[in-house]
Amino acid sequence: MSSKKVIELFYDVVSPYSWLGFEIMCRYRTVWNVELKLRPAFLGGVMQGSDNRPPGMVPNKMVYMSNDLQRLSKYFEVPLSPPSNPAEAMFIKGSLSAMRFVTAVQKREKDGDKQVEQVSRELWRRIWNQDKDITEPASLSEAAKKAGLSDDEIKAAMESYNTKEIKDKLKSTTQDALDYGSFGFPMIVCHIDGKPEMYFGSDRFELMAHRLGEKWLGPVPHKAAAKL
Amino acid sequence: MSSKKVIELFYDVVSPYSWLGFEIMCRYRTVWNVELKLRPAFLGGVMQGSDNRPPGMVPNKMVYMSNDLQRLSKYFEVPLSPPSNPAEAMFIKGSLSAMRFVTAVQKREKDGDKQVEQVSRELWRRIWNQDKDITEPASLSEAAKKAGLSDDEIKAAMESYNTKEIKDKLKSTTQDALDYGSFGFPMIVCHIDGKPEMYFGSDRFELMAHRLGEKWLGPVPHKAAAKL
Numbered sequence A, B: 001m002s003s004k005k006v007i008e009l010f011y012d013v014v015s016p017y018s019w020l021g022f023e024i025m026c027r028y029r030t031v032w033n034v035e036l037k038l039r040p041a042f043l044g045g046v047m048q049g050s051d052n053r054p055p056g057m058v059p060n061k062m063v064y065m066s067n068d069l070q071r072l073s074k075y076f077e078v079p080l081s082p083p084s085n086p087a088e089a090m091f092i093k094g095s096l097s098a099m100r101f102v103t104a105v106q107k108r109e110k111d112g113d114k115q116v117e118q119v120s121r122e123l124w125r126r127i128w129n130q131d132k133d134i135t136e137p138a139s140l141s142e143a144a145k146k147a148g149l150s151d152d153e154i155k156a157a158m159e160s161y162n163t164k165e166i167k168d169k170l171k172s173t174t175q176d177a178l179d180y181g182s183f184g185f186p187m188i189v190c191h192i193d194g195k196p197e198m199y200f201g202s203d204r205f206e207l208m209a210h211r212l213g214e215k216w217l218g219p220v221p222h223k224a225a226a227k228l
Helices: A016-027 A043-049 A061-077 A084-091 A098-108 A116-130 A137-146 A151-160 A163-179 A206-212 A221-227 B014-027 B043-049 B059-076 B086-093 B096-108 B116-129 B137-146 B150-160 B164-179 B205-212 B221-228
Strands: A005-011 A034-040 A185-190 A195-200 B005-011 B034-042 B187-192 B196-199
Touching: A005 A016, A016 A034, A016 A061, A016 A116, A016 A221, A034 A098, A034 A116, A034 A163, A043 A163, A061 B205, A084 B034, A098 A116, A098 A137, A098 A151, A098 A163, A116 A137, A137 A151, A163 A221, A185 A206, A185 B116, A195 A206, A195 B034, A195 B059, A206 B059, B005 B014, B005 B164, B014 B034, B014 B059, B014 B116, B014 B221, B034 B116, B034 B164, B043 B164, B096 B116, B096 B137, B096 B150, B096 B164, B116 B137, B137 B150, B196 B205
Parallel strands: A005 A034, B005 B034
Antiparallel strands: A005 A185, A185 A195, B005 B187, B187 B196
16 A cells, blocks of 8 residues: 555646646656645636636637736746637647547556656647647647557557547546546646645645645756756 | 836735735735835726626636635635625625725825734725625724724824825726726736836746745735744
8 A cells, every 4th residue: 555645636628727737747757745636627618517618708808818828938948939829729720639549548558657757748739739639630640650559559548549549538637637626727736634625726846845745946957856 | 217127016805815915915015125106996997897707607617716715714824704695795785985995095104014004904895804894984994993093093094095185096097907907906016127017916936936036925924934
Protein backbone atom coordinates (compact mmCIF):
# COMPACT_ATOMS: atom_id res chain seq x y z
CA MET A 1 0.00 0.00 0.00
CA SER A 2 1.36 3.37 -1.00
CA SER A 3 1.54 6.17 1.58
CA LYS A 4 1.58 8.74 -1.18
CA LYS A 5 -1.21 11.28 -1.33
CA VAL A 6 -3.24 10.92 -4.50
CA ILE A 7 -3.85 13.88 -6.80
CA GLU A 8 -6.32 13.63 -9.66
CA LEU A 9 -5.92 16.06 -12.53
CA PHE A 10 -9.00 16.60 -14.72
CA TYR A 11 -8.12 18.28 -18.00
CA ASP A 12 -9.00 18.80 -21.63
CA VAL A 13 -6.47 19.71 -24.32
CA VAL A 14 -8.80 22.45 -25.59
CA SER A 15 -8.07 24.42 -22.41
CA PRO A 16 -4.85 26.47 -22.22
CA TYR A 17 -5.05 26.87 -18.43
CA SER A 18 -5.26 23.07 -18.30
CA TRP A 19 -1.95 22.87 -20.14
CA LEU A 20 -0.33 25.09 -17.51
CA GLY A 21 -1.80 22.97 -14.69
CA PHE A 22 -0.80 19.75 -16.46
CA GLU A 23 2.85 20.75 -16.88
CA ILE A 24 3.14 21.99 -13.29
CA MET A 25 1.65 18.77 -11.93
CA CYS A 26 3.85 16.63 -14.20
CA ARG A 27 6.88 18.53 -12.86
CA TYR A 28 5.82 18.25 -9.23
CA ARG A 29 4.87 14.54 -9.35
CA THR A 30 8.58 13.81 -8.90
CA VAL A 31 9.18 16.67 -6.44
CA TRP A 32 6.31 16.08 -4.02
CA ASN A 33 5.52 12.76 -2.39
CA VAL A 34 2.33 12.28 -4.38
CA GLU A 35 0.75 9.94 -6.90
CA LEU A 36 -0.61 11.87 -9.89
CA LYS A 37 -3.63 10.41 -11.67
CA LEU A 38 -4.27 11.88 -15.10
CA ARG A 39 -8.02 12.16 -15.75
CA PRO A 40 -8.54 13.26 -19.38
CA ALA A 41 -12.16 14.48 -19.65
CA PHE A 42 -14.43 16.56 -21.88
CA LEU A 43 -14.64 20.24 -20.95
CA GLY A 44 -17.73 20.78 -23.12
CA GLY A 45 -19.60 18.23 -21.01
CA VAL A 46 -18.52 19.90 -17.77
CA MET A 47 -19.59 23.34 -18.98
CA GLN A 48 -22.97 22.00 -20.03
CA GLY A 49 -23.41 19.83 -16.93
CA SER A 50 -22.62 22.73 -14.57
CA ASP A 51 -24.56 25.35 -16.57
CA ASN A 52 -21.39 27.43 -16.93
CA ARG A 53 -20.47 29.52 -19.93
CA PRO A 54 -17.03 30.18 -21.42
CA PRO A 55 -15.23 33.26 -20.04
CA GLY A 56 -14.55 34.36 -23.61
CA MET A 57 -18.14 35.54 -23.86
CA VAL A 58 -17.20 38.63 -21.83
CA PRO A 59 -15.03 40.78 -24.14
CA ASN A 60 -12.88 42.36 -21.38
CA LYS A 61 -12.26 38.90 -19.93
CA MET A 62 -11.23 37.59 -23.36
CA VAL A 63 -8.63 40.36 -23.75
CA TYR A 64 -7.41 39.86 -20.18
CA MET A 65 -7.08 36.09 -20.59
CA SER A 66 -5.04 36.50 -23.72
CA ASN A 67 -2.54 38.75 -21.89
CA ASP A 68 -2.66 36.60 -18.76
CA LEU A 69 -1.87 33.44 -20.76
CA GLN A 70 1.03 35.14 -22.51
CA ARG A 71 2.54 36.24 -19.18
CA LEU A 72 1.94 32.89 -17.49
CA SER A 73 3.30 30.99 -20.46
CA LYS A 74 6.62 32.79 -20.11
CA TYR A 75 6.73 32.53 -16.31
CA PHE A 76 5.68 28.85 -16.29
CA GLU A 77 7.91 27.99 -19.26
CA VAL A 78 5.07 26.38 -21.20
CA PRO A 79 5.12 27.41 -24.87
CA LEU A 80 1.52 28.63 -25.21
CA SER A 81 0.61 30.50 -28.36
CA PRO A 82 -3.06 31.00 -29.23
CA PRO A 83 -4.49 29.61 -32.46
CA SER A 84 -5.23 32.22 -35.14
CA ASN A 85 -8.97 31.76 -34.57
CA PRO A 86 -9.39 30.75 -30.90
CA ALA A 87 -13.20 30.80 -30.96
CA GLU A 88 -13.30 28.46 -33.96
CA ALA A 89 -10.63 26.15 -32.51
CA MET A 90 -12.23 26.00 -29.07
CA PHE A 91 -15.95 26.24 -29.63
CA ILE A 92 -16.64 25.14 -33.20
CA LYS A 93 -14.02 22.46 -33.83
CA GLY A 94 -13.66 21.58 -30.15
CA SER A 95 -11.95 18.61 -28.54
CA LEU A 96 -14.43 15.73 -28.46
CA SER A 97 -12.48 13.46 -30.86
CA ALA A 98 -9.18 14.47 -29.32
CA MET A 99 -10.30 13.60 -25.79
CA ARG A 100 -11.80 10.32 -26.99
CA PHE A 101 -8.45 9.54 -28.57
CA VAL A 102 -6.56 10.38 -25.36
CA THR A 103 -9.05 8.17 -23.50
CA ALA A 104 -8.38 5.31 -25.94
CA VAL A 105 -4.62 5.70 -25.41
CA GLN A 106 -5.10 5.68 -21.65
CA LYS A 107 -7.37 2.62 -21.81
CA ARG A 108 -4.72 0.64 -23.69
CA GLU A 109 -1.73 1.77 -21.67
CA LYS A 110 -0.95 -0.83 -19.05
CA ASP A 111 2.29 0.31 -17.50
CA GLY A 112 2.11 3.82 -16.06
CA ASP A 113 0.85 6.84 -17.95
CA LYS A 114 3.80 8.03 -20.05
CA GLN A 115 1.84 7.61 -23.30
CA VAL A 116 -1.28 9.43 -22.15
CA GLU A 117 0.96 12.21 -20.82
CA GLN A 118 2.90 12.54 -24.08
CA VAL A 119 -0.13 12.29 -26.37
CA SER A 120 -1.93 14.95 -24.35
CA ARG A 121 1.12 17.21 -24.54
CA GLU A 122 1.42 16.72 -28.32
CA LEU A 123 -2.25 17.59 -28.80
CA TRP A 124 -1.80 20.74 -26.71
CA ARG A 125 1.23 21.58 -28.80
CA ARG A 126 -0.86 21.26 -31.96
CA ILE A 127 -3.76 23.47 -30.88
CA TRP A 128 -2.03 25.82 -28.40
CA ASN A 129 1.37 26.21 -29.99
CA GLN A 130 1.31 25.29 -33.68
CA ASP A 131 -2.22 26.38 -34.67
CA LYS A 132 -2.91 22.91 -36.04
CA ASP A 133 -6.06 20.83 -36.22
CA ILE A 134 -6.86 18.29 -33.47
CA THR A 135 -10.14 16.93 -34.88
CA GLU A 136 -9.16 14.86 -37.93
CA PRO A 137 -7.98 11.22 -37.65
CA ALA A 138 -4.71 12.14 -39.37
CA SER A 139 -4.10 14.86 -36.76
CA LEU A 140 -4.60 12.40 -33.93
CA SER A 141 -2.30 9.74 -35.34
CA GLU A 142 0.33 12.37 -36.08
CA ALA A 143 0.22 13.53 -32.45
CA ALA A 144 0.50 9.92 -31.28
CA LYS A 145 3.49 9.35 -33.53
CA LYS A 146 5.26 12.43 -32.16
CA ALA A 147 4.43 11.16 -28.68
CA GLY A 148 6.45 8.03 -29.44
CA LEU A 149 3.68 5.43 -29.81
CA SER A 150 4.43 2.51 -32.10
CA ASP A 151 2.48 2.01 -35.33
CA ASP A 152 0.60 -0.89 -33.74
CA GLU A 153 -0.32 1.19 -30.72
CA ILE A 154 -1.51 4.04 -32.92
CA LYS A 155 -3.56 1.65 -35.08
CA ALA A 156 -5.22 0.18 -32.01
CA ALA A 157 -6.10 3.61 -30.61
CA MET A 158 -7.40 4.78 -34.00
CA GLU A 159 -9.63 1.71 -34.22
CA SER A 160 -11.06 2.12 -30.76
CA TYR A 161 -11.52 5.84 -30.09
CA ASN A 162 -14.96 5.98 -31.68
CA THR A 163 -16.30 2.82 -30.01
CA LYS A 164 -19.08 2.93 -27.43
CA GLU A 165 -16.68 1.66 -24.77
CA ILE A 166 -14.34 4.64 -25.16
CA LYS A 167 -17.18 7.16 -25.52
CA ASP A 168 -18.66 5.81 -22.29
CA LYS A 169 -15.32 5.97 -20.49
CA LEU A 170 -14.88 9.64 -21.43
CA LYS A 171 -18.45 10.37 -20.33
CA SER A 172 -17.84 8.64 -17.04
CA THR A 173 -14.61 10.58 -16.32
CA THR A 174 -16.42 13.80 -17.21
CA GLN A 175 -19.23 12.82 -14.84
CA ASP A 176 -16.65 12.14 -12.11
CA ALA A 177 -15.41 15.72 -12.53
CA LEU A 178 -18.98 17.05 -12.27
CA ASP A 179 -19.60 14.87 -9.20
CA TYR A 180 -16.58 16.49 -7.53
CA GLY A 181 -18.25 19.84 -8.26
CA SER A 182 -16.31 20.92 -11.34
CA PHE A 183 -17.45 23.85 -13.47
CA GLY A 184 -14.36 24.09 -15.67
CA PHE A 185 -10.81 22.76 -16.15
CA PRO A 186 -8.22 22.19 -14.99
CA MET A 187 -9.63 20.78 -11.80
CA ILE A 188 -7.14 19.25 -9.44
CA VAL A 189 -8.45 17.02 -6.66
CA CYS A 190 -6.05 16.43 -3.77
CA HIS A 191 -6.94 13.59 -1.45
CA ILE A 192 -5.86 14.74 1.99
CA ASP A 193 -6.74 12.88 5.18
CA GLY A 194 -9.33 10.84 3.31
CA LYS A 195 -11.09 13.93 1.99
CA PRO A 196 -11.02 15.31 -1.57
CA GLU A 197 -9.98 18.96 -1.85
CA MET A 198 -10.79 20.64 -5.15
CA TYR A 199 -8.56 23.24 -6.77
CA PHE A 200 -9.87 24.91 -9.89
CA GLY A 201 -7.50 26.58 -12.32
CA SER A 202 -3.74 26.94 -12.38
CA ASP A 203 -3.30 29.45 -9.58
CA ARG A 204 -3.57 27.57 -6.30
CA PHE A 205 -0.31 25.59 -6.31
CA GLU A 206 1.21 27.46 -3.38
CA LEU A 207 -1.88 26.83 -1.26
CA MET A 208 -2.03 23.23 -2.49
CA ALA A 209 1.60 22.66 -1.45
CA HIS A 210 0.79 24.13 1.96
CA ARG A 211 -2.20 21.80 2.37
CA LEU A 212 -0.16 18.78 1.20
CA GLY A 213 2.66 19.58 3.61
CA GLU A 214 4.99 20.07 0.65
CA LYS A 215 7.09 22.98 -0.62
CA TRP A 216 6.14 25.27 -3.50
CA LEU A 217 9.29 26.13 -5.45
CA GLY A 218 7.64 28.15 -8.18
CA PRO A 219 6.47 26.93 -11.59
CA VAL A 220 9.87 25.51 -12.61
CA PRO A 221 10.91 23.49 -9.54
CA HIS A 222 14.06 21.93 -10.99
CA LYS A 223 15.51 25.34 -11.70
CA ALA A 224 14.63 26.57 -8.21
CA ALA A 225 16.09 23.41 -6.65
CA ALA A 226 19.32 23.84 -8.60
CA LYS A 227 19.71 27.32 -7.12
CA LEU A 228 19.38 26.13 -3.49
CA MET B 1 10.16 62.60 -8.09
CA SER B 2 9.63 59.13 -6.69
CA SER B 3 11.28 56.14 -8.35
CA LYS B 4 8.72 53.83 -6.83
CA LYS B 5 6.57 51.77 -9.16
CA VAL B 6 2.89 52.67 -8.82
CA ILE B 7 0.26 50.02 -8.14
CA GLU B 8 -3.43 50.87 -8.36
CA LEU B 9 -5.85 48.63 -6.49
CA PHE B 10 -9.47 48.73 -7.67
CA TYR B 11 -11.81 47.18 -5.12
CA ASP B 12 -15.30 47.07 -3.66
CA VAL B 13 -16.07 46.00 -0.08
CA VAL B 14 -18.87 43.75 -1.37
CA SER B 15 -16.22 41.46 -2.87
CA PRO B 16 -14.48 38.93 -0.60
CA TYR B 17 -11.64 38.28 -3.06
CA SER B 18 -11.09 42.06 -3.02
CA TRP B 19 -10.57 41.89 0.74
CA LEU B 20 -7.86 39.27 0.26
CA GLY B 21 -6.17 41.35 -2.44
CA PHE B 22 -6.49 44.51 -0.35
CA GLU B 23 -4.82 43.00 2.73
CA ILE B 24 -2.01 41.47 0.70
CA MET B 25 -1.32 44.77 -1.05
CA CYS B 26 -1.50 46.71 2.22
CA ARG B 27 1.07 44.28 3.68
CA TYR B 28 3.37 44.45 0.66
CA ARG B 29 3.27 48.24 0.27
CA THR B 30 5.92 48.36 2.99
CA VAL B 31 7.80 45.27 1.77
CA TRP B 32 8.11 46.11 -1.93
CA ASN B 33 9.45 49.37 -3.28
CA VAL B 34 6.05 50.48 -4.57
CA GLU B 35 3.49 53.20 -4.14
CA LEU B 36 0.03 51.75 -3.56
CA LYS B 37 -2.95 53.78 -4.76
CA LEU B 38 -6.27 52.70 -3.30
CA ARG B 39 -9.05 53.02 -5.92
CA PRO B 40 -12.40 52.30 -4.24
CA ALA B 41 -14.93 51.66 -7.03
CA PHE B 42 -18.35 50.12 -7.65
CA LEU B 43 -18.29 46.45 -8.65
CA GLY B 44 -21.91 46.55 -9.83
CA GLY B 45 -20.96 49.18 -12.40
CA VAL B 46 -18.01 47.14 -13.62
CA MET B 47 -20.10 43.99 -14.01
CA GLN B 48 -22.73 45.91 -15.96
CA GLY B 49 -20.20 47.87 -18.01
CA SER B 50 -18.32 44.72 -19.03
CA ASP B 51 -21.44 42.57 -19.55
CA ASN B 52 -20.17 40.08 -16.98
CA ARG B 53 -22.35 38.10 -14.59
CA PRO B 54 -21.58 37.05 -11.01
CA PRO B 55 -19.90 33.65 -10.64
CA GLY B 56 -22.49 32.72 -8.02
CA MET B 57 -24.99 32.12 -10.82
CA VAL B 58 -23.28 28.78 -11.53
CA PRO B 59 -24.16 26.50 -8.59
CA ASN B 60 -20.94 24.40 -8.66
CA LYS B 61 -18.91 27.61 -8.79
CA MET B 62 -20.81 29.00 -5.80
CA VAL B 63 -20.01 25.92 -3.71
CA TYR B 64 -16.38 25.96 -4.85
CA MET B 65 -15.95 29.65 -4.07
CA SER B 66 -17.30 29.20 -0.59
CA ASN B 67 -14.71 26.45 0.12
CA ASP B 68 -11.98 28.35 -1.70
CA LEU B 69 -12.61 31.49 0.38
CA GLN B 70 -12.56 29.52 3.61
CA ARG B 71 -9.20 27.95 2.71
CA LEU B 72 -7.69 31.20 1.47
CA SER B 73 -8.97 33.12 4.50
CA LYS B 74 -7.00 30.81 6.77
CA TYR B 75 -3.90 30.76 4.60
CA PHE B 76 -3.93 34.53 4.01
CA GLU B 77 -4.84 35.27 7.64
CA VAL B 78 -7.81 37.44 6.67
CA PRO B 79 -10.86 36.70 8.87
CA LEU B 80 -13.42 36.07 6.12
CA SER B 81 -16.73 34.61 7.16
CA PRO B 82 -19.66 34.74 4.73
CA PRO B 83 -22.87 36.57 5.65
CA SER B 84 -25.82 34.31 6.49
CA ASN B 85 -27.48 35.28 3.21
CA PRO B 86 -24.68 36.06 0.74
CA ALA B 87 -26.97 36.59 -2.26
CA GLU B 88 -29.06 39.14 -0.35
CA ALA B 89 -26.00 40.90 1.07
CA MET B 90 -24.17 41.02 -2.26
CA PHE B 91 -26.86 41.40 -4.91
CA ILE B 92 -29.93 42.87 -3.21
CA LYS B 93 -28.48 45.15 -0.55
CA GLY B 94 -25.22 45.69 -2.42
CA SER B 95 -22.49 48.23 -1.80
CA LEU B 96 -23.44 51.43 -3.61
CA SER B 97 -23.85 53.57 -0.44
CA ALA B 98 -20.84 51.95 1.17
CA MET B 99 -18.57 52.71 -1.78
CA ARG B 100 -19.91 56.27 -1.99
CA PHE B 101 -19.07 56.64 1.68
CA VAL B 102 -15.54 55.29 1.16
CA THR B 103 -15.19 57.70 -1.76
CA ALA B 104 -16.30 60.60 0.46
CA VAL B 105 -13.73 59.62 3.09
CA GLN B 106 -11.02 59.42 0.44
CA LYS B 107 -12.02 62.78 -1.02
CA ARG B 108 -11.67 64.48 2.36
CA GLU B 109 -8.45 62.75 3.43
CA LYS B 110 -5.51 64.99 2.68
CA ASP B 111 -2.55 63.29 4.23
CA GLY B 112 -2.05 59.74 2.94
CA ASP B 113 -4.76 57.09 2.86
CA LYS B 114 -4.87 55.64 6.37
CA GLN B 115 -8.54 56.59 6.80
CA VAL B 116 -9.73 55.19 3.50
CA GLU B 117 -7.78 52.00 4.27
CA GLN B 118 -9.28 51.64 7.74
CA VAL B 119 -12.85 52.53 6.76
CA SER B 120 -12.70 50.00 3.89
CA ARG B 121 -11.41 47.34 6.27
CA GLU B 122 -14.15 48.07 8.81
CA LEU B 123 -16.82 47.80 6.11
CA TRP B 124 -15.38 44.46 4.98
CA ARG B 125 -15.38 43.33 8.60
CA ARG B 126 -19.07 44.21 8.86
CA ILE B 127 -20.25 42.38 5.74
CA TRP B 128 -17.62 39.63 5.43
CA ASN B 129 -16.96 38.84 9.06
CA GLN B 130 -19.78 40.04 11.32
CA ASP B 131 -22.79 39.58 9.02
CA LYS B 132 -23.78 43.20 9.58
CA ASP B 133 -25.45 45.75 7.33
CA ILE B 134 -23.36 48.16 5.23
CA THR B 135 -26.20 50.09 3.58
CA GLU B 136 -27.74 52.23 6.38
CA PRO B 137 -26.25 55.60 7.39
CA ALA B 138 -25.84 54.33 10.96
CA SER B 139 -23.81 51.36 9.67
CA LEU B 140 -21.49 53.65 7.74
CA SER B 141 -20.86 56.03 10.62
CA GLU B 142 -20.30 53.10 12.97
CA ALA B 143 -17.66 51.70 10.59
CA ALA B 144 -16.01 55.12 10.38
CA LYS B 145 -15.95 55.42 14.16
CA LYS B 146 -14.28 52.01 14.51
CA ALA B 147 -11.83 53.12 11.84
CA GLY B 148 -10.76 55.96 14.13
CA LEU B 149 -12.29 58.96 12.36
CA SER B 150 -13.21 61.91 14.55
CA ASP B 151 -16.84 62.94 15.01
CA ASP B 152 -16.24 65.96 12.78
CA GLU B 153 -14.70 63.83 10.07
CA ILE B 154 -17.59 61.36 10.22
CA LYS B 155 -20.13 64.18 10.09
CA ALA B 156 -18.47 65.65 7.01
CA ALA B 157 -18.39 62.29 5.21
CA MET B 158 -22.03 61.59 6.15
CA GLU B 159 -23.05 64.96 4.74
CA SER B 160 -21.21 64.51 1.48
CA TYR B 161 -21.51 60.88 0.44
CA ASN B 162 -24.82 61.38 -1.37
CA THR B 163 -23.79 64.56 -3.19
CA LYS B 164 -23.40 64.68 -6.94
CA GLU B 165 -19.69 65.37 -6.55
CA ILE B 166 -19.08 62.10 -4.70
CA LYS B 167 -21.42 60.08 -6.93
CA ASP B 168 -19.51 61.39 -9.94
CA LYS B 169 -16.15 60.59 -8.38
CA LEU B 170 -17.20 56.98 -7.75
CA LYS B 171 -18.54 56.71 -11.30
CA SER B 172 -15.31 58.08 -12.67
CA THR B 173 -13.13 55.62 -10.69
CA THR B 174 -15.38 52.79 -11.85
CA GLN B 175 -15.01 54.00 -15.42
CA ASP B 176 -11.23 54.08 -14.98
CA ALA B 177 -11.38 50.39 -14.00
CA LEU B 178 -13.46 49.61 -17.10
CA ASP B 179 -11.08 51.61 -19.27
CA TYR B 180 -8.22 49.42 -18.00
CA GLY B 181 -10.28 46.42 -19.15
CA SER B 182 -11.76 45.32 -15.83
CA PHE B 183 -14.58 42.75 -15.67
CA GLY B 184 -14.53 42.22 -11.89
CA PHE B 185 -12.60 43.02 -8.70
CA PRO B 186 -10.06 43.11 -7.29
CA MET B 187 -8.17 44.48 -10.23
CA ILE B 188 -4.58 45.43 -9.58
CA VAL B 189 -2.81 47.61 -12.11
CA CYS B 190 0.99 47.62 -11.90
CA HIS B 191 2.74 50.37 -13.80
CA ILE B 192 5.93 48.80 -15.10
CA ASP B 193 8.23 50.56 -17.58
CA GLY B 194 5.51 53.08 -18.34
CA LYS B 195 2.96 50.40 -19.20
CA PRO B 196 -0.03 49.31 -17.10
CA GLU B 197 -0.20 45.56 -16.37
CA MET B 198 -3.54 44.28 -15.15
CA TYR B 199 -3.90 41.50 -12.61
CA PHE B 200 -7.42 40.31 -11.90
CA GLY B 201 -8.21 38.48 -8.66
CA SER B 202 -6.08 37.55 -5.67
CA ASP B 203 -3.97 34.80 -7.20
CA ARG B 204 -1.24 36.43 -9.26
CA PHE B 205 0.96 37.92 -6.52
CA GLU B 206 3.90 35.62 -7.22
CA LEU B 207 3.86 36.54 -10.91
CA MET B 208 3.35 40.21 -10.00
CA ALA B 209 6.40 40.14 -7.72
CA HIS B 210 8.41 38.56 -10.52
CA ARG B 211 7.33 41.28 -12.96
CA LEU B 212 8.03 44.03 -10.41
CA GLY B 213 11.50 42.63 -9.68
CA GLU B 214 10.45 42.03 -6.08
CA LYS B 215 10.24 38.94 -3.86
CA TRP B 216 7.03 37.04 -3.06
CA LEU B 217 7.22 35.86 0.54
CA GLY B 218 3.76 34.33 0.74
CA PRO B 219 0.56 35.97 1.96
CA VAL B 220 1.96 36.94 5.38
CA PRO B 221 5.32 38.53 4.50
CA HIS B 222 6.28 39.70 8.00
CA LYS B 223 6.06 36.19 9.33
CA ALA B 224 8.12 34.85 6.43
CA ALA B 225 10.69 37.62 6.88
CA ALA B 226 10.98 36.85 10.60
CA LYS B 227 11.86 33.26 9.76
CA LEU B 228 14.71 34.19 7.41
